[in-house]
Amino acid sequence: MSILFQTASSIVAGTGSFGTVAGHIRSQLGPVKRALLVTSPSIRRNGLAEALRVQLDNAGIASALLEDDIRPEPEAGDIEAMHAKLGGEAFDVYIGLGGGSVLDATKLLAALAKNDKPLTSMLGIDNIENDGVPTVLIPTTSGTGSEVTPNAIVTIPERQLKIGIVSRRLYPKLAVLDPELTLTLPKAVTAATGMDAFTHALESFIGRKANPISDMFALESIRLISGSIVEAYENGSSIAARSAMLYGSAYGGMALAASGTAAVHALAYPLGGRFGIAHGVANAMLLPHVMEAQLGAVAGRFTLVAEAIRQGTGAATGRSNDEGAEAEWALARIAEWTQWVGIPQNLAEYGVTEADLPSLAEGASQVKRLMDNNPKAFSLGELEQIYRKLLPAAGI
Ligand SMILES: NC(=O)c1ccc[n+]([C@@H]2O[C@H](COP(=O)([O-])OP(=O)(O)OC[C@H]3O[C@@H](n4cnc5c(N)ncnc54)[C@H](O)[C@@H]3O)[C@@H](O)[C@H]2O)c1
Ligand SMILES: [Fe+2]
Structure with missing residues (x-):
């Protein structure tokens, strides 16, 4: 049996890692000028999204917060609508800060930015044609492991199922594991x-x-x-x-x-x-x-x-x-x-x-x-x- 093992290109781990994100983006991703930050209401409320934007700003990286928050267990249509609203605006990196729902959505938004196709055409294994925008994934739940996997799961209401999109093009460039971010989990x-x-x-x-x-x-x-x-x-x-x-x-x-x-x-x-x-x-x-x-x-x-x-x-x-x-x-x-x-x-x-x-x-x-x-x-x-x-x- 021949085994192929891939995961995130780089992993930063340990308490306090969150404070080093901007520096690692600089060293791992090269000249990054603009970042899109994808998150959810709970993360906005506890101030983490704002803290990250300040950190990016101090490192000379301009950031935009995705206008719509990601809701839990997103539907394919939700993600496509967000992609459409971005209107082709160009970013050097997409940063996902949240639970698996946010991380999966970030991976798919990054893929959509470089693949002009409906998400339903990407369902299953290896159906994403081009590399997406590089991603940085920062989990705030200890659950999905999405920050190190090639998977993103979407709800397809017409089929009353959740379906996986699995592609090597979904691996992030950087995963950041900071347990302090999970202290607020209910x-x-x-x-x-x-x-x-x-x-x-x-x-x-x-x-x-x-x-x-x-x-x-x-x-x-x-x-x-x-x-x-x-x-x-x-x-x-x-x-x-x-x-x-x-x-x-x-x-x-x-x-x-x-x-x-x-x-x-x-x-x-x-x-x-x-x-x-x-x-x-x-x-x-x-x-x-x-x-x-x-x-x-x-x-x-x-x-x-x-x-x-x-x-x-x-x-x-x-x-x-x-x-x-x-x-x-x-x-x-x-x-x-x-x-x-x-x-x-x-x-x-x-x-x-x-x-x-x-x-x-x-x-x-x-x-x-x-x-x-x-x-x-x-x-x-x-x-x-x-x-x-x-x-x-x-x-x-
Ligand atoms: N990509 C993969 O490999 C993979 C694997 C398993 C599951 N999934 C998918 O991931 C999604 C589920 O992700 P999840 O289980 O992490 O839950 P989630 O992302 O839906 O989050 C659950 C709730 O917890 C809140 N939350 C998250 N972090 C918090 C924090 N630090 N403090 C307070 N509240 C917080 C969220 O806002 C949300 O309301 C599903 O869509 C599932 O299908 C993906
Ligand atoms: Fe799971």
Whole structure:
């Protein structure tokens, strides 16, 4: 097997990195005169966008703030409308400062600036013709790892699905990992985005495309997130927990870039596309149930996951020599975290009913890019059964 591993061209990491962005843009990107800053309301409110503009200004880089804020889980049409409003204005760099929604939108706006095509023509793998404007991506959630991946996900309302655009042309020139930016994350976002990051690592590790490079990042991501997700949720001001989560998220993204996600994400896409359930929430709800449904197919790999969780959480005792027992132990820990960090457990809260399950299963099965990477081939009936586990009123 020949493995191609690519990621962001440069990564700056550590507390205080945010204060060095302008300097790194200068040294990594050369003569930059004008920057477009893409962000979201929460980031404007806490003053980060303005602080970055002042920093850029002091370094002689003029900046414009994208007039419209990016809303969570953007639709392809939202991004195209923003691109149209920019009216072809030229920038040397696009800077994304925010959660995955902002980072993905920044990547796509940068691609649209150099590719005069509808976003729907770019769906799938390697369908972007020209390099976009260079990007700098600064995550403020510890979740998507978008700052190091070739992916951007858009909601396509006509198809009631979220769909990935995957292209080497979406890798940023610079990723900036500063855990201080994540200190303001509300509990529910910490929980959902953190479980999303864990899912990237886990699915990349048990997926068919797993390889030695993705394994290294995935196991370290699992170790870091296992040891910090509950602490980050309960004590959001812990910079140690926030740091571990941010590195865990970036490593999860690198694992994903080298391997790929699988059935959990495929089942999450119709929940996002049709019922508007946030990406991290949908993944976190599904994760234990998808893993339970395929534990037999992945028990060998899961013993290694168990070992990484033991290292992360310090749970040294009670280790079993039995592969199945260790896999069960790891699954129980994952299910336990979703409860501890308050992940919703009932799809009925979002308006999903039993009657929706066949079409949801059909939608998930259409996400071939991810289903093909899953270790077990699920039938439509099995997919429905997984969704049904999240409708406790159905008496299951
Ligand atoms: N590109 C990839 O590889 C990849 C991987 C997974 C998911 N995604 C996509 O990313 C999107 C989800 O991104 P996300 O999970 O990071 O959530 P998000 O970007 O939608 O943010 C969630 C909420 O948290 C707020 N927020 C962000 N940072 C904050 C901070 N520091 N303090 C306070 N509030 C803050 C946002 O404004 C928003 O309201 C989805 O569209 C998903 O499909 C992309
Ligand atoms: Fe994800």
